[in-house]
Amino acid sequence: MPPGLKDVAARAGVSIKTVSNVVNGYVHVAPGTRARVQEAIDALGYRPNAAARQLRGGRSGVIALALPELQMPYFAELAGFIVQAAERHAWTVLIDQTDGQVERERNLVSGLRRHAIDGLIFSPLALAGGDLARGEAGTPMVLLGERVWHGPADHVAIDNTAAAGDAVRHLAGLGRRRIAAIGAQAQSSAITAHQRLAGYRAALSECGLPYDASLVVAVDSFRRADGAAAMAALLDRADPPDAVFCFNDLLALGAIRTLLDRGVAVPDEVAVMGFDDIEDGRFSSPTLSTVSPDTARIARLAVDLLAERLGEDPAEAAAPRELKVKHTLMLRESTLGR
Amino acid sequence: MPPGLKDVAARAGVSIKTVSNVVNGYVHVAPGTRARVQEAIDALGYRPNAAARQLRGGRSGVIALALPELQMPYFAELAGFIVQAAERHAWTVLIDQTDGQVERERNLVSGLRRHAIDGLIFSPLALAGGDLARGEAGTPMVLLGERVWHGPADHVAIDNTAAAGDAVRHLAGLGRRRIAAIGAQAQSSAITAHQRLAGYRAALSECGLPYDASLVVAVDSFRRADGAAAMAALLDRADPPDAVFCFNDLLALGAIRTLLDRGVAVPDEVAVMGFDDIEDGRFSSPTLSTVSPDTARIARLAVDLLAERLGEDPAEAAAPRELKVKHTLMLRESTLGR
DNA sequence: GCGCGGTGTTGCAACGTTGTAGGGTCAGCC
DNA sequence: GGCTGACCCTACAACGTTGCAACACCGCGC
Numbered sequence: 001m002p003p004g005l006k007d008v009a010a011r012a013g014v015s016i017k018t019v020s021n022v023v024n025g026y027v028h029v030a031p032g033t034r035a036r037v038q039e040a041i042d043a044l045g046y047r048p049n050a051a052a053r054q055l056r057g058g059r060s061g062v063i064a065l066a067l068p069e070l071q072m073p074y075f076a077e078l079a080g081f082i083v084q085a086a087e088r089h090a091w092t093v094l095i096d097q098t099d100g101q102v103e104r105e106r107n108l109v110s111g112l113r114r115h116a117i118d119g120l121i122f123s124p125l126a127l128a129g130g131d132l133a134r135g136e137a138g139t140p141m142v143l144l145g146e147r148v149w150h151g152p153a154d155h156v157a158i159d160n161t162a163a164a165g166d167a168v169r170h171l172a173g174l175g176r177r178r179i180a181a182i183g184a185q186a187q188s189s190a191i192t193a194h195q196r197l198a199g200y201r202a203a204l205s206e207c208g209l210p211y212d213a214s215l216v217v218a219v220d221s222f223r224r225a226d227g228a229a230a231m232a233a234l235l236d237r238a239d240p241p242d243a244v245f246c247f248n249d250l251l252a253l254g255a256i257r258t259l260l261d262r263g264v265a266v267p268d269e270v271a272v273m274g275f276d277d278i279e280d281g282r283f284s285s286p287t288l289s290t291v292s293p294d295t296a297r298i299a300r301l302a303v304d305l306l307a308e309r310l311g312e313d314p315a316e317a318a319a320p321r322e323l324k325v326k327h328t329l330m331l332r333e334s335t336l337g338r
Numbered sequence: 339m340p341p342g343l344k345d346v347a348a349r350a351g352v353s354i355k356t357v358s359n360v361v362n363g364y365v366h367v368a369p370g371t372r373a374r375v376q377e378a379i380d381a382l383g384y385r386p387n388a389a390a391r392q393l394r395g396g397r398s399g400v401i402a403l404a405l406p407e408l409q410m411p412y413f414a415e416l417a418g419f420i421v422q423a424a425e426r427h428a429w430t431v432l433i434d435q436t437d438g439q440v441e442r443e444r445n446l447v448s449g450l451r452r453h454a455i456d457g458l459i460f461s462p463l464a465l466a467g468g469d470l471a472r473g474e475a476g477t478p479m480v481l482l483g484e485r486v487w488h489g490p491a492d493h494v495a496i497d498n499t500a501a502a503g504d505a506v507r508h509l510a511g512l513g514r515r516r517i518a519a520i521g522a523q524a525q526s527s528a529i530t531a532h533q534r535l536a537g538y539r540a541a542l543s544e545c546g547l548p549y550d551a552s553l554v555v556a557v558d559s560f561r562r563a564d565g566a567a568a569m570a571a572l573l574d575r576a577d578p579p580d581a582v583f584c585f586n587d588l589l590a591l592g593a594i595r596t597l598l599d600r601g602v603a604v605p606d607e608v609a610v611m612g613f614d615d616i617e618d619g620r621f622s623s624p625t626l627s628t629v630s631p632d633t634a635r636i637a638r639l640a641v642d643l644l645a646e647r648l649g650e651d652p653a654e655a656a657a658p659r660e661l662k663v664k665h666t667l668m669l670r671e672s673t674l675g676r
Numbered sequence: 677g678c679g680c681g682g683t684g685t686t687g688c689a690a691c692g693t694t695g696t697a698g699g700g701t702c703a704g705c706c
Numbered sequence: 707g708g709c710t711g712a713c714c715c716t717a718c719a720a721c722g723t724t725g726c727a728a729c730a731c732c733g734c735g736c
Contacts, residue, residue, distance in 0.1 A: 051454050
């Protein structure tokens with residue numbers, strides 16, 4: 001129904017190929033011809049057919065971004081940055097929400113996609129290392145988040161364990177002695193939670209503090225409500241903590257809400273640290289101390305990695321690269337006070 | 339490079355079309371043949387080529403979602419809901435960030451897209467009515483946000499003006515008499531701001547309160563920082579307001595931050611209302627009273643409308659539909675106290 | 677006057693898929 | 707025995723595009 005090269009060619013009285021040449025900016029086209037063709041293009045409102053172009057051997061100009069859930073602010077911010085970075089390469093971004101379900105993550109990686117994409121940026125939640133190995137060789141993939149196995153894909157991440165340690169060391173440095181953790185997860189597939197927990201334990205022992213398993217609260221998901229409930233459980237103890245390290249900012253904001261509800265002063269009675277540095281924490285009351293992973297940079301690197309992969313000859317592809325991104329502590333009112 | 343029907347056919351010793359039939363679940367294929375073909379498919383790791391399928395006349399299975407910015411929580415939540423709703427129709431969602439720039443919004447609508455999409459859901463920020471009329475007839479479009487002109491596209495929205503009025507009436511009902519507004523915008527293209535301002539003015543006069551232009555603060559964008567700055571300006575007045583209606587939740591959260599910074603009690607001295615009901619407001623301190631637009635429902639309706647359009651014969655397309663979605667007031671601590 | 681390189685244009689094939697039309701085989705029925 | 711219809715499979719064309727090879731024409735230099 002929409003006009004094709006054929007229709008434009010007929011109207012301009014030239015061959016299909018000449019129209020194609022005009023469209024693609026081929027130099028050796030007589031000015032008069034070019035003008036006539038252009039006129040026909042405008043008159044008919046011709047637009048190149050993306051599917052045909054792609055079939056002919058080109059790229060689709062689309063990359064997929066697979067993440068657990070856009071509704072979580074960290075992933076929304078990440079997605080925004082990815083889209084921005086992709087624009088610089090003239091790419092458009094397709095969103096795939098996995099909801100952290102193993103099955104859907106597996107499908108993604110094993111290439112059961114319905115759509116043609118040039119590459120995939122994947123922020124796995126549940127997928128264990130081995131599954132990722134089954135990735136199809138066809139489309140390049142960049143993984144976000146902690147690398148746990150050395151497979152065929154590129155990878156961009158901060159050092160989760162070290163970052164968690166930094167957060168706990170900060171709390172200990174403030175003189176806190178009973179530092180709780182919110183965000184542990186039961187499933188062994190919850191890599192992020194495990195790494196942050198490992199950092200927490202390492203830092204505790206480094207600071208000469210005892211590890212008390214009862215101060216570690218597990219959650220179903222990383223939402224505000226989970227943080228609020230976990231904090232409530234901690235406050236119900238006979239010996240509540242004097243600091244809490246939450247494995248992401250949402251948990252921390254939920255925890256703070258519970259603390260304030262119960263009249264517990266933050267940070268005077270309980271200091272709170274988060275992780276991710278989402279925008280909410282910069283304006284909440286109190287503002288939230290947190291680990292800032294430089295998400296914009298992660299996004300840019302991921303997209304650039306993908307671009308490099310697409311530029312290179314698949315035959316002589318370089319070995320998978322692993323990029324560590326620096327993190328920083330953003331210290332605000334929830335640990336320092338006003 | 340990746341295997342095609344041809345390769346599978348060769349390996350299974352059948353025709354290309356038979357393989358195609360197996361892939362598409364055509365019934366009249368001998369069990370033996372089917373098994374052999376399936377074996378070849380598995381062995382070669384065959385995946386249908388999306389571009390070729392689409393070229394052949396099918397749909398792409400992709401819809402585009404154009405919105406100003408994923409980093410703004412309301413749009414992130416909206417995008418998440420859209421993706422979820424699209425899944426039910428087996429669609430994947432392509433994200434286009436416009437940053438509210440007129441030029442980019444115009445490009446989108448005029449069909450300068452590089453990619454083949456089945457439909458477009460568009461949340462315009464800056465685009466005036468007339469521009470939208472130039473939409474290409476080819477791909478159906480659903481607009482989100484207030485309709486200001488009656489063009490060829492479907493449309494889903496809440497009644498912005500009425501909703502803003504409800505918010506202001508609530509504040510007036512609490513006995514507030516100097517109700518400020520944060521979020522006015524200079525450009526005439528900022529339709530949302532204009533409508534909420536109109537609702538504000540209408541409700542004021544309805545409640546017998548004078549309209550004081552100096553209580554209306556304009557902002558550059560709808561972010562927390564803008565709300566914080568605007569609130570600061572209001573507090574610097576000789577006669578600060580006793581309530582503030584912010585045109586979205588981010589402005590409100592920024593305003594609250596300023597209030598607390600300056601030791602102003604919320605809501606005792608100044609009550610604050612927002613608009614959008616983003617998740618942050620449900621856990622902030624104080625929790626935020628706001629207008630809740632039922633974003634999930636908006637998303638579902640938008641996608642369903644698109645689905646209907648795609649199902650119908652373009653020749654006998656129904657007239658553009660306009661769906662009003664109900665809004666509700668979520669009254670929380672920022673106006674009611676604890 | 678002939679060959680040569682640059683210019684402007686064209687036809688053909690191919691990308692991978694599916695709809696249509698048709699060919700062949702076989703069982704069942706008059 | 708021949709006809710019908712169901713079943714299984716295949717050949718061909720077409721979707722819209724672009725790379726390649728080729729062609730015709732031109733002016734230039736020898």
